[in-house]
Amino acid sequence: MTGLVVAVTAVAGLVVGGAVNRAAGAFPWGTAATADRRPAVRLPLLELATAALFALVALRFGAAAELPAFLVVAAAGVLLTVIDLRHRLLPNRVVLPALGVTAVLLALAAVVDGSAAALLRAGLGGAALFGGYLVLALINPRGLGMGDVKLAALLGIPLGWLGWQVLLLGAVAGFVVQAVLALLLLAGRRIDLEAELPFGPAMLLGAALAVGWSGTLPG
Numbered sequence: 001m002t003g004l005v006v007a008v009t010a011v012a013g014l015v016v017g018g019a020v021n022r023a024a025g026a027f028p029w030g031t032a033a034t035a036d037r038r039p040a041v042r043l044p045l046l047e048l049a050t051a052a053l054f055a056l057v058a059l060r061f062g063a064a065a066e067l068p069a070f071l072v073v074a075a076a077g078v079l080l081t082v083i084d085l086r087h088r089l090l091p092n093r094v095v096l097p098a099l100g101v102t103a104v105l106l107a108l109a110a111v112v113d114g115s116a117a118a119l120l121r122a123g124l125g126g127a128a129l130f131g132g133y134l135v136l137a138l139i140n141p142r143g144l145g146m147g148d149v150k151l152a153a154l155l156g157i158p159l160g161w162l163g164w165q166v167l168l169l170g171a172v173a174g175f176v177v178q179a180v181l182a183l184l185l186l187a188g189r190r191i192d193l194e195a196e197l198p199f200g201p202a203m204l205l206g207a208a209l210a211v212g213w214s215g216t217l218p219g
Contacts, residue, residue, distance in 0.1 A: 002062045009058035009071065010051045016075050017050030024082040029093070040082050050078050053208075060215060065112040066161065069105035070211070072098060073158050077204040080151065084200035090147030099126075099154045106161055118161050125160015125167045126153045132171070148199050155207045166214040173206030174199070 023029075024040035040046070053074050061067040076098035080090050103122075110119035130153035137144040152171075159167040178199055185191045 002059070005063050005067075006055050006058040009067075010055040012071075013051035013054030014047050016054070017044075017047035017078065020050060020075065020079045020082070021046045024079055024086070027083050027087060027091070040086060046078070046082070050075070053078065056212070060212060065109035066106060066158075069102050069109060069161075070158055072101050072105060073154065074208075076154070077208070081201045081204055084147075084198040088198050090145075090151050090200045092147075092150065095147065095150045095154055099150075099157065102154065102157055106157065121164070122157045122161035125164075126156035129153060129156030129159070129167065129171060142196070144199060148203065151200055151203055155203060159207060159210060162211065162214045166210050169213065170207040170210030173209050174203040175206070177206045177209075178202035 021039040021041055021043070024046075026037040027040075054071060057070050057074050058067065061070060076094055080094055083094070084090055103126075106122055107119060110116055130149060133144060133149040133152035137146065137149050155170060156167060159170040178197065181202060182191070182195075182197060185195075185197075186193070191197070
């Protein structure tokens, strides 16, 4: 059963990856040149990467009721990563709908599984991560933008669903990933000390690592 879910999900990832690639290539949306834009990433790299990510999510959750919610976050995360790397922006038109859809899908999962406690924790997790990042953004507006703050709310919901340890791990991992990436780029002389890296990709990768490791955490 798990193998079938993984296979179907991987195929869906290929389709989603293609749509994400076209959407990212057409960003910013609504401009006259949108229809003429090429895919953001050379084919089929993003499509295969998205398929692999979807397969890993399916391996982590199997046919669990929360699987669709985590796939939505994964799809939004791929799109946001590409856009943030290209434009230094996390658009509300991606973050906010993804947040709403994720919350609804987890609410449905809670009804199916009777996981009211997990749903409450997800809501609190989203609020906690949003509040924490908002404070950091107010203290250091050059380091974090409001897009990062809103992304924190999106990530806090699924991380909170999995547990407080996972939420904390995901929050910390984002900063660790960013620091490691900055050191590697400095060592390779790809950036200087004054460079400002987009933080969204590191947040997303940190959250992905936390979700991947969550199955091994106690409690």
